Amino acid sequence: MSADIINGKDLAQELRANMKEEVSQLVQMGITPHLTVLLVGDNPASKSYVKGKEKAAKEVGISSSLIELPASTTEDELLETIIQLNNDDSVHGILVQLPLPQQISERKVIEAIDPSKDVDGFHPVNIGRMMVGEDTFLPCTPYGILTMLKSRDIVIEGKHAVIIGRSNIVGKPVGQLLLNENATVTYCHSKTEDLKELTRQADILVVAVGRPNVITGDFLKEGAVVIDVGINRLENGSLTGDVDFEDAKEKAAYITPVPKGVGPMTIAMLLKNTIKAAKGLVS
Ligand code: GUN
Numbered sequence: 001m002s003a004d005i006i007n008g009k010d011l012a013q014e015l016r017a018n019m020k021e022e023v024s025q026l027v028q029m030g031i032t033p034h035l036t037v038l039l040v041g042d043n044p045a046s047k048s049y050v051k052g053k054e055k056a057a058k059e060v061g062i063s064s065s066l067i068e069l070p071a072s073t074t075e076d077e078l079l080e081t082i083i084q085l086n087n088d089d090s091v092h093g094i095l096v097q098l099p100l101p102q103q104i105s106e107r108k109v110i111e112a113i114d115p116s117k118d119v120d121g122f123h124p125v126n127i128g129r130m131m132v133g134e135d136t137f138l139p140c141t142p143y144g145i146l147t148m149l150k151s152r153d154i155v156i157e158g159k160h161a162v163i164i165g166r167s168n169i170v171g172k173p174v175g176q177l178l179l180n181e182n183a184t185v186t187y188c189h190s191k192t193e194d195l196k197e198l199t200r201q202a203d204i205l206v207v208a209v210g211r212p213n214v215i216t217g218d219f220l221k222e223g224a225v226v227i228d229v230g231i232n233r234l235e236n237g238s239l240t241g242d243v244d245f246e247d248a249k250e251k252a253a254y255i256t257p258v259p260k261g262v263g264p265m266t267i268a269m270l271l272k273n274t275i276k277a278a279k280g281l282v283s
Helices: 008-028 044-060 075-086 106-112 124-131 140-151 171-180 195-199 262-278
Strands: 034-040 063-069 093-096 160-164 184-188 204-207 225-228
Touching (some): 008 044, 008 262, 044 063, 044 262, 063 075, 093 262, 140 171, 140 225, 140 262, 160 195, 171 184
Parallel strands (some): 034 063, 034 093, 160 204, 204 225
16 A cells, blocks of 8 residues: 655645635735744754745735844844834734744743734743634644644544654644544653554654654554654755655555645645734734
């Protein structure tokens, strides 16, 4: 059996087409959704992600502005900029690209963003709302993963979802979203003993490890749904996921590729959150 491939690039494109309609209706009502992105320093990967976000925003009619600050920016300077954006009614969404230079506390910065403009869904208030199942901004990568599963009518309720990785951005929230959908959730991480024994029980396996090709077919149950969150650049310049795609696709029922998998969905969900912010749906 060869797995059905869930193409995130195509799905994201479809979602952007729908969002374009929605944005044009908002514009007719006098609201142009606006996203402000803050980029501190010159991390090449961050620059490239930010470019992708701006391009996608433009495509759907969301206006965006980029504030680029030097790597030497102090925490107070960045916090001051965020306060100004919080008070600017023309700005609906604020995104601070991570990681930040080491002199700046990511926690303090995230907590300074007005929760009603937190389109990344990283503010503790929004994380808390997500945990209790309230409607709010969901973190973009987990939200994208959920949307991919739903796009194929994959049953989540009652299924065993195993998450590898426990970051605040991906691992923890994706487990929470799947729990909200009535999955039974197991979190695995670097200290987990006998990882393979657990992954082999997964109906849905979400892999967010950050190391290329570590999950091979022998980690999978026959017919599993495999979601690969990894984006690893190899020495030859090509991109690869955390899952050995060629090996895993022989055992999985569904699999997401890298590239053209979760990555484009993350950006699409950021746009969705920005529209939601412009509509004033989160206080
Ligand atoms: N860095 C890597 N992923 C993300 C993301 O989703 N949002 C932000 N703000 N920074 C990131």
